[in-house]
Amino acid sequence: MTTEEQNKKTESKLLIDSSVLGCEGIRGSGKTLFATYLTLHAQEVLGAKVFHNGALSFGEYIPVEDLISLGDRLRNAIIFLDEIQTLQDSYRASSTMSYLFTQMLMQLRKRKIVIIWTSQNVRQLNSRLLWQTDFLCKTKFDKKNNILFWEMTSQGTVAPYGMKKIGRVWRANRFFKYYDTEQLIDPTKAITLTSEGIRENKEQELKNKFYAVMQEIKKAGYDELYFQDIQTVMKNNQVEITDKKLGTWLRDTFGAPRRTNSGRIYSIESLETE
Numbered sequence: 001m002t003t004e005e006q007n008k009k010t011e012s013k014l015l016i017d018s019s020v021l022g023c024e025g026i027r028g029s030g031k032t033l034f035a036t037y038l039t040l041h042a043q044e045v046l047g048a049k050v051f052h053n054g055a056l057s058f059g060e061y062i063p064v065e066d067l068i069s070l071g072d073r074l075r076n077a078i079i080f081l082d083e084i085q086t087l088q089d090s091y092r093a094s095s096t097m098s099y100l101f102t103q104m105l106m107q108l109r110k111r112k113i114v115i116i117w118t119s120q121n122v123r124q125l126n127s128r129l130l131w132q133t134d135f136l137c138k139t140k141f142d143k144k145n146n147i148l149f150w151e152m153t154s155q156g157t158v159a160p161y162g163m164k165k166i167g168r169v170w171r172a173n174r175f176f177k178y179y180d181t182e183q184l185i186d187p188t189k190a191i192t193l194t195s196e197g198i199r200e201n202k203e204q205e206l207k208n209k210f211y212a213v214m215q216e217i218k219k220a221g222y223d224e225l226y227f228q229d230i231q232t233v234m235k236n237n238q239v240e241i242t243d244k245k246l247g248t249w250l251r252d253t254f255g256a257p258r259r260t261n262s263g264r265i266y267s268i269e270s271l272e273t274e
Contacts, residue, residue, distance in 0.1 A: 023138075
């Protein structure tokens with residue numbers, strides 16, 4: 001196996017589905033360079049969609065409110081958030097915003113998305129964000145020899161705590177053209193969530209819980225259930241949903257029910273489980 005093939009194999013293992021990877025370092029340490037390197041690899045080799053908050057020259061720029069709304073087009077993608085503390089600082093102005101930002105990270109996990117963020121100092125970051133981070137990376141850029149050294153440490157969520165991976169990127173300056181080191185991330189540019197936007201996010205969170213419970217029902221071996229049984233299971237799992245909304249979501253997801261003298265029966269045979 002060639003060195004290039006070994007590097008690609010290592011890179012693929014670093015990008016675990018539904019994980020959050022943080023790159024910490026002072027200006028010039030190579031943190032954004034390494035994050036860009038991984039993101040570009042995900043697009044070109046793994047075929048992932050790339051979304052970013054303004055620092056990259058490839059992929060698609062996406063405003064923060066679109067991330068929070070969790071559109072379906074964000075499935076199976078890499079999200080690159082440069083200087084994440086600038087976004088977080090905006091949310092600190094409101095407890096609701098801080099909550100929604102954390103919820104965004106939690107919900108993105110369910111969509112098989114890898115989030116890669118950078119920050120000059122993790123001490124500036126909210127503890128909620130760090131709890132959601134699976135791997136922390138430190139980098140050192142050797143300008144003289146044009147080598148980027150990196151060390152990745154597991155935070156104990158998807159791999160044993162403290163487990164480390166180390167590596168290097170040769171001819172690192174070839175990746176400079178893929179990001180703008182002078183790009184200023186304006187945290188207030190697109191963060192204007194209205195009360196309607198907040199309601200939409202709570203609605204999406206509830207819908208995700210509903211779908212997760214239905215998946216567990218399917219895993220338990222059920223192919224069809226009465227409406228009243230689904231109501232009971234939802235209640236037992238703290239999914240607070242009205243009968244009308246539950247009926248609408250069931251019909252939208254599984255089609256019209258079969259009506260019997262004992263009640264409505266929904267077939268969930270087509271539901272895919274992870």
